[in-house]
Amino acid sequence: MLSKTLLFLAITTASTPLLADTVWMKNGDKLTGKISVFDGGKLLLQTDYGGAIPLDWKQIKTLQSDQKLLVKQDQYTGEVAKSLQPAEDGKVTLANGEAPKTVELSSIQQMMKPKPIITDLVWKGNVDAALDFQRAENDTDDYNIAFKTSARHGYWRQNAKGEYNRETQDEAVSTNNWSAEYSIDRFLTEKWFWEGRVTYKRDFIEDLARQRVVGTGPGYQFWDDELGAFSLGSLLNRTDYEYSNGLKDNFYSAAVKWDYNRLLMGKRFEFFTNGELGKPLSGVADYSLDAELGLRYKLTDWASLNMKAEKNVISGTSEGALNTTRYTAGFGVTW
Structure with missing residues (x-):
């Protein structure tokens, strides 16, 4: 039977x-x-x-x-x-x-596919980690960890990102900094949105020890789908600088920011770039640039290898300029 x-x-x-x-x-x-x-x-x-x-x-x-x-x-x-x-x-x-x-x-x-609680919630993001250890005449240890995430529900979108960098050479620290950013977007139409943002950066090595930026302004979302996204925004910022010698600067600036990523070759590769170019409205500094460009290769639906270059420039401050370029390669997860 x-x-x-x-x-x-x-x-x-x-x-x-x-x-x-x-x-x-x-x-x-x-x-x-x-x-x-x-x-x-x-x-x-x-x-x-x-x-x-x-x-x-x-x-x-x-x-x-x-x-x-x-x-x-x-x-x-x-x-x-x-x-x-x-x-x-x-x-x-x-x-x-x-x-x-x-x-x-x-x-x-x-x-x-509907979500169980908030049906139109779209949440995506990535975490990238890069480690580099060299043992030779000079021993070098290099660490980089970065994350970026975005959640959208209805008219609202919330974004957060952060990064930590540390490099030592023969046990002497040559790079040690971290940054964090949070922004919230309110969509006015299908494409236009208004953004509010706060950013904080801390550097334990460079003369420019602290940066605090609060800004707001309109933006335009050209597209945002399964194959990528592209947005442009303009911001009016209030910026505060604090130097390692205790001196301070504060000023207002106008900035343009971009955020672009695109999946290629059957979603195996992802090209991405984001950044911000700012111009102070007073003579405190000439200009500032904080940009990132990179490529990810997806090993699975969630795991990837990544290579990226980062550029951070602040020109013409009263206590000297900042100009750093960093290249990293490592492993990451996406969702």
Whole structure:
């Protein structure tokens, strides 16, 4: 009796097709996989045969999915569809029990897997670590740890990042500094947002020992999707400098900041750059630049190798200039 039961289960399992999402394209192609996300005009379909495939939303005829998806027809509100059913060309049916609704594909701005508590929360970030130990005529130990994270819900986006650098040569410390930044963005439209930000930097070696910056201003989000993001912002800052000899400077400045990242070659590589260029409104300093540029190679969905270059310049202060360049390579995690 037991053997017959096991045989029945085996036959039932073998004859039951694996659940998969289906996308019909306007050119006649039919693709199957698992819908990951739709944002920024691209539908990301996860497949066994080609990995993650980005599809142009305008080239999709209709689609079908048996998974729950949060479907948003504007930037801030949406509904959770229990499934998606194919409809006539250019449309899809949102199945919600006894009240299915057919909508135009062109009216959908975003689709994602719903979160259990806050359905439209999008949280992403990375942590990178680089260690370099050299044992020769001069022994050198070099440490670098950096993190960056962003969480968005509705009209609001919160961002945080920080970094720690330390280098010793023959047990003498030549670099020892850390920095932290927090900002909050309030989206006014789908693309425009207003930012408030506070930054603190502490250096135990350079003459410029402390930097405190508080700023606010408008920004524009060009895109933010599964393949990357790009934003530009302008800030009016209040900056305070404190030097190792006890002297202080404070001034107002105007700044332009950027944040760009892009996934390439099937999301294997990620190119990224971010930074800020500022110009004081008084004669305390000539200009300031704090920029980062790098490349990540993804080993898995969460692990990566990274290489990056960092440039920090403050020119023309009353107590001398700051001009440092740092190159690192290491291991990181992303989410």
